[in-house]
Amino acid sequence: MIVEVDEPEPGPGQVVVGIGGAGACHSDLHLMREFGDGLLPWGPPFTLGHENAGWVHALGSGVIGLEIGQPVAVYGPWGCGICPRCRLGIETYCENPAGAPVPSGGGGLGLDGGMAALMLVPDARHLIPLPDGLDPVAAAPLTDAGLTPYHAVRRSWAKLVPGTTAVVIGVGGLGHLALQILRATTAARVIAVDTRPEALRLASEYGADLGVLPGETAMQQIRDATRGRGADVVLDFVGTDSTLALGATVARPLGDLTLVGIAGGSLPVSFFSVPYELSVQSTYWGSRPELIEVLDLAARGLVRAKITIFTLDQAMEAYRRMEDGTMEGRAVVVHVIA
Ligand SMILES: [Zn+2]
Numbered sequence: 001m002i003v004e005v006d007e008p009e010p011g012p013g014q015v016v017v018g019i020g021g022a023g024a025c026h027s028d029l030h031l032m033r034e035f036g037d038g039l040l041p042w043g044p045p046f047t048l049g050h051e052n053a054g055w056v057h058a059l060g061s062g063v064i065g066l067e068i069g070q071p072v073a074v075y076g077p078w079g080c081g082i083c084p085r086c087r088l089g090i091e092t093y094c095e096n097p098a099g100a101p102v103p104s105g106g107g108g109l110g111l112d113g114g115m116a117a118l119m120l121v122p123d124a125r126h127l128i129p130l131p132d133g134l135d136p137v138a139a140a141p142l143t144d145a146g147l148t149p150y151h152a153v154r155r156s157w158a159k160l161v162p163g164t165t166a167v168v169i170g171v172g173g174l175g176h177l178a179l180q181i182l183r184a185t186t187a188a189r190v191i192a193v194d195t196r197p198e199a200l201r202l203a204s205e206y207g208a209d210l211g212v213l214p215g216e217t218a219m220q221q222i223r224d225a226t227r228g229r230g231a232d233v234v235l236d237f238v239g240t241d242s243t244l245a246l247g248a249t250v251a252r253p254l255g256d257l258t259l260v261g262i263a264g265g266s267l268p269v270s271f272f273s274v275p276y277e278l279s280v281q282s283t284y285w286g287s288r289p290e291l292i293e294v295l296d297l298a299a300r301g302l303v304r305a306k307i308t309i310f311t312l313d314q315a316m317e318a319y320r321r322m323e324d325g326t327m328e329g330r331a332v333v334v335h336v337i338a
């Protein structure tokens with residue numbers, strides 16, 4: 001629903017950002033459905049949009065180091081800023097959520113986000129100046145759809161030496177960026193898995209060495225492509241029972257199976273049910289330093305989000321297309337198309 005709200009005013013230390021682009025995320029669909037069942041520590045009304053970039057519009061008192069008009073990306077998870085995790089820039093895991101502007105949330109997650117002309121950012125530390133060569137529309141999806149796979153890939157860097165294989169399950173908004181991040185930051189061979197042939201075509205554009213449809217032959221194709229060894233790292237951007245089962249089947253002993261997708265599936269883990277010493281891990285979003293790294297990769301042309309642009313009044317159409325699986329890459333909502 002689109003409503004008129006008051007223009008935000010920045011308090012001390014705060015910044016108002018004129019939004020250039022706001023990514024539409026699958027998790028927004030979950031938010032819209034899951035309000036009311038008590039899973040979240042906050043509820044509506046607030047403006048959606050937790051993947052944001054734009055230009056500094058107004059500075060609160062005491063903010064230094066930013067100028068009006070400067071292009072910035074917004075780091076999305078907003079913690080207390082004081083606890084050890086926040087001081088490291090890992091505000092996803094703030095240890096004092098009661099001291100945060102909203103517990104375990106941020107703009108578009110309990111507080112007003114970027115699907116608006118202006119967005120109030122409660123502390124200047126959440127703003128990353130954009131490097132030259134990167135505009136806000138291109139940067140916006142990187143703050144989540146880029147940062148999340150970057151964080152997931154980065155955790156497994158040590159296992160992605162030459163001669164290894166990474167499997168990416170689900171070539172959607174995050175998966176297509178994961179392929180490029182793997183290409184840009186590791187020497188691993190990259191295999192993409194998706195149910196949609198057009199997504200596999202996109203995968204090969206973005207550097208996958210092999211595209212595989214899930215199903216009976218997927219395991220054998222991946223085994224063959226890895227000379228029977230299996231994959232060193234599997235990144236599951238879907239997260240259903242069947243994608244997790246596929247991941248566990250194609251993973252190599254000592255490998256990583258990393259769950260990123262929030263479909264809510266589960267994987268029985270026992271001594272005999274998964275390859276020996278397989279690390280099964282979840283990941284969630286990423287840190288502020290990692291966002292700086294992702295933006296650098298993008299400014300240098302190594303990582304680029306495939307974007308479909310929607311105006312604010314078309315935003316619900318963007319969510320409909322995400323829901324029925326017809327969105328290629330990432331939807332970004334903008335106010336004025338340049
Ligand atoms: Zn998201």
Ligand SMILES: [Zn+2]
Pocket residue numbers: 079080081082083084085086087093094095096097
């Ligand atoms: Zn904190």
